[in-house]
Amino acid sequence: MVKNVEDILMSYKNCTEHIIELLKREEFDFLQDAMQKRQYILDKLISNIDKKSDTREIYNKMHIKELEEETQKLMKNKAGSIKEKLKSISVNRTASSAYGNIGSSAKIFSKKI
Template identity: 75%
Template structure:
């Protein structure tokens, strides 16, 4: 079954909106599958290369560019947040290891002479 360009773009838009919902709920486990689904839709759209002008008109009419920009912005913000959390974990682990090693050092002052 061959879908029209408008149907393909509509499913692409819905998929992108669903990705935004997943990002907002921070359900990153289901994100990969949705991204793969979106890529399949893009591949189907690319196979319709003879209708580029029609595709561009429908793309702009549906405001898909704005939705993609929002998804990209949310992804960047979530990535920065996760990087910040990982850095904090790393700093805390380093501090914990440093304080933990203080107790295990040689105790030269506790020996009786």
């Protein structure tokens, strides 16, 4: 059973490393599939757990926690970066719209009385 848990954790680690690479290359289109695959592996691990201490020992030995922390940090940074870009686009669109509406407003001062 320990060997099976070790194989599952190795797959989980490889999938997490793949997600880190996707985040670094900003290939967000493939990120959803990788996250679903990782969740499937995690579900399989949870369903097969008989000895938590063995699993925890292998988990620590493979340094998976550090990978998960790096993944979380990268995801937060990329999400923040994307939010800033969207905010900038929104501000630019609002300014462009406001400048575009200047010419179409009513021209009460140009009419003769």
